[in-house]
Amino acid sequence: MKMFDVVVIGGGPSGATAANDLARAGCDVAFLDRAGRIKPCGGAIPPRLIEDFSIPDSQLVAHIQTARMVSPTGRSVDIPIENGFVGMVDREHFDEFLRARAVSNGASRVTGTYLRIEREAAATHVIYRDKATGAEMRLTTRLVIGADGARSVVAKTEVPGGDRIPYVIAYHEILKAPPKSASYDPIRCDVIYDGRISPDFYGWVFPHGDQVSVGMGTGLEGVDLKHATADLRAASGLSDCETIRREGAPIPLRPMDRWDNGRDLVLAGDAAGVVAPSSGEGIYYAMAGGRAAATAAQATLATGRASKLRLARKMFMKEHGTVFKVLRSMQDAYYQSDERRERFVSLCHDVDVQKLTFEAYMNKKLVNARPLAHLKIGVKNVRHLLGWVAPEHV
Template identity: 60%
Template sequence: MNQPSTLSAPASSGSEAIAFDVVVVGGGPCGATAAWDLARAGHKVLLLDRGGRIKPCGGAVPPRLLEEFEVPQSLLVARARAARMVAPSNRVVDMPVGEIGYVGMVDRDVFDEWLRARAATAGAERRTGTYERVEHDGLPGAVVCYSTERGGDLVRVRTRLVIGADGARSGVARGNVPGAERNPCVFAYHEVVRAPKATEQGFDGSRCDVIYQGRVSPDFYGWVFPHGDTASIGVGSAHKGFSLRGSVQRMRDEMGLARCETIRREGAPIPLKPLKHWDNGRDVLLAGDAAGVVAPASGEGIYYAMVCGRIAAQTAQAFIASGNPAVLRRARRDFLKLHGRVFWILGIMQYFWYSSDKRRERFVAMCADRDVQQLTWQAYMNKRLVRAKPMAHLRIFIKDCAHLLGIGRPEPRELTP
């Protein structure tokens, strides 16, 4: 991205006027959505992003995302009609989506760039650079410092508000929000491969495979997600020393994908829970992965990142209008009001069901239940807990307790590879 000639050299002092209402650091789904919303509301926005960065991601999105954020169907590279859950014993349970929809799949390199370009079309100014720090010099606003090349001079930009949407190891968060550096993370790694039409071992271009096995991940799961002509094969774990690359290679071998051309390899941390504080009480607000917004247990992040970006934009507008830093606290409150209960339940699920292969086996067995499947897909599609069927919830509660006590019976609809 070409830099404006007036900012090709570092500023000589910090006395320049405020140049932007908001500087958004990070151009993933969260940052790009925040920049888009703010720009089309008439605010002067700078979207700062590093070049050539693609996050490892299965790329699953619910149809609701397309509607809510005006994303065209053309960005979907595949539509998964089922999920296959694989237990430690290699027993599998298929969960068809049925008539309520599909799981859309996107390629993050194309998807993220489309979102950034849309923000620019709405009026946001795009720049490529590496965030360094936020400075305060006693004058109004904050000064965002970034470099356009490694070891190059700093460019300084004054803004009313900084939105840090720069990932799980956010430099904005570490430098401005106490405690942000202690947020626990899972490290994710995936390989994007040229996918075959199908394999005898079970690869299916219309199905998402989720592998719950301790040898694949001691505390998370592995995945094989279809992306049309390609597939994402990945794994996550918070255990230091566990070989993520070795685990992915094992999955490729066992699913007949070992000889598929590898297009790219990527790794990055994924936060495990929302931070306790999303702002510095002055002029910095965190959002997306930087705020810890990734669903526990599932690791789903794209939809929640975009919701968080939209809430950050709404909060930013309230801050600009009022000049009151206290309104920045609304972002965390508003997000958790919408999705906090789901995150809490998923966190409990991850803590309990992923703790041993014995429990993983019972968890996959539970997924064969029709009530569990129906309510799971409804919750995924609607992004909220489904309350319309109290008897179904009661049946699930009873079955869940039975599995916790080890007395649950395997469902007859389970399949074998």
């Protein structure tokens, strides 16, 4: 039976990126993908993703120039995206582009459903159910990358802590986009901070060219996601738009403390919990996690040392850990009540907040070149949280 260097379980952005990087490095790699599933997602990707992962402009269905933040009382602030744009992708086509690219660079694509891992002294076997025949099949490999998404079966069964990741449930509806109007702009993303839509997260209206994603997320039980989304559609003037499809899925909001099993397996993407707090952004971090897992796998293959699998988490958290901590603090501080959300939107009127927020988003790191602006933002943040500034003050 053929022995692969690495088998990647999952063909989303994280798994496809890991497979592509490994194939380009000369590894014999296969990736297992279920096929037919479209991940619920707003679809926003920053310029750094486009540059780091060589995404062609043909994959972008919209170029967003403005972000609108909407408060519980309906006040809004439009934040221009200076010196660039936010790209929007359709996950149905974007994910397939990434998978096809991996195959074009030498990765083997296998279609089926992951079942379990079996081990012998000299090999690891990934057992899956073949989609075409329904039969149990196996892929024999030296290493495994688990990139099977949120609520990862691989993480739960193979890595300590994989069954204890907190989640937000995201739900959205893809609609046929209406013409530009007072309430809808095809180059503007709307983010709605309103407890009537989401009591602990936010709602969104994200243009996708001739389509638009409208949805919300919550980590609380008992919230009617479909009803909340219907209310959001009504408030945004989108009730009469044709509904193309409806999708829902969990989104993890805390990176796992450990990503490998110390032997032959490492996690990547949603399976490792690497979705950004506060924003719920996942595509860039999934692909960055896939690249980190591929790098760790190459180091393990080259040295024969399973300890090198730890490099994936170490590399990722060194690059993005501080940003995740800041975003977690922001979510804990501002998402707990409508009064706090109102203050958060007021804070977004501040030019320093706008500039540094989008510089950090576009480049995926905190900007250190403007320490005075950071200090000013810190002071303003404390004043808003303590109630020293009226929410309506801008």
